[in-house]
Amino acid sequence: MTKTYSTIDHQHIISLGKLKVLLAEDNEVNQLLAKGILRYWGMETKVAATGNEVIEFLAYEDFDLVLMDIQMPEKSGIEAATEIRNLTDLKKKNIPIIALTANALKGEEKKYVAAGMDDFLTKPFKEGDLYEVIERVLRKEGSFGRKVLYQKHENEVVTENRPTGNLYDLKQLEEIAAGNTDFLAALAKIYLDTIPATSTEMVEATKAGEWDKASKLAHKLKSTIDSLNMHLIIKDIRAIEVDAKNRVNTETIKRLALNVDTVIKKVACQLKADFSL
Structure with a gap:
């Protein structure tokens, strides 16, 4: 199994605790990135590739946190989050949910709030970004407004540091x-x-x-x-x-x-x- 090497102070990682995380993501590249970070932090991670799989996992297992991609097959992240918030099991219905989205449009966060999500993170993200949003949510300080102010409009694409040779930059x-x-x-x-x-x-x-x-x-x-x-x-x-x-x-x-x-x-x-x- 491949692993990443953390840029976050070890004591900060310990402060998060040994979490069991449900990663809802259908993009294989994003799955590997998120799993690599979470597993290096010592967190148990299960992956759901569809919205229906999210609900199925929660029916049989307990988790401490859900990282929820917004656009997934079968059932969207918003639909899955709404269904979770309507569960009869109090622990499961109140599980912290962080939206993962490739859309940085202002106003999108209102949909996540309406679905009962606690915060969101725009993809692609760095390790520090993931740590900060998880820490905020676990402290029950998830705040959409504070993050939205720093999001770019979908059409405002950053073009600095373009690679001069390759068609990609790692x-x-x-x-x-x-x-x-x-x-x-x-x-x-x-x-x-x-x-x-x-x-x-x-x-x-x-x-x-x-x-x-x-x-x-x-x-x-x-x-x-x-x-x-x-x-x-x-x-x-x-x-x-x-x-x-x-x-x-x-x-x-x-x-x-x-x-x-x-x-x-x-x-x-x-x-x-x-x-x-």
Whole structure:
């Protein structure tokens, strides 16, 4: 099993306690990132890949915390959180829930509050960000307003520190890995196994005029594109997600999807060579 090396003071990690965490996330890259951090902190982690699996896990096991991706198959994070808050078991219905979202739009947090969530964290996140939000929530100081002030609008994409050679940049992931090359290689392997296929599926959805499907697939790709700082397509994937959802600029969507697919597959070739996979 790969592991990360913590940038958080050991005493601070101990202060969180030996938590049992339910990670609700369907993106394999995000799963590995979050599991690597949590397990290095000594926390037991179970993974649910769909909203229905979240409810199933809670029916048979007790957890101290749920990290809830907002967009998941079968049942969204908001729907799952709402269902949890309506459970008859008092302990389970009051479990702390932190939303994990790739959407940084102001106002989105109102939906999480309405569903009974305690706080949220925007993806991609660093180890320190995850520690801070968990600590806040466990202290019962989860605050949406304080964090929203620092969120960028979805279309305000940071473009500093763009890589000059590669189509991707692992700087952010290297900070999490802290020298663990096996961890980075595992991430690269997951990318190769999942991301090109998802991108192809998105292209096919745009050709078939399946705009809702194309939007959801773009959303699924977005956090990985951000995590690898694939700067050439950061804006494109957002345009596909938003415009496909609204069924506007459909011809442009098809062109952008092809461009995204080309870059994703070139990055796959670069990762394969860089990690000898």
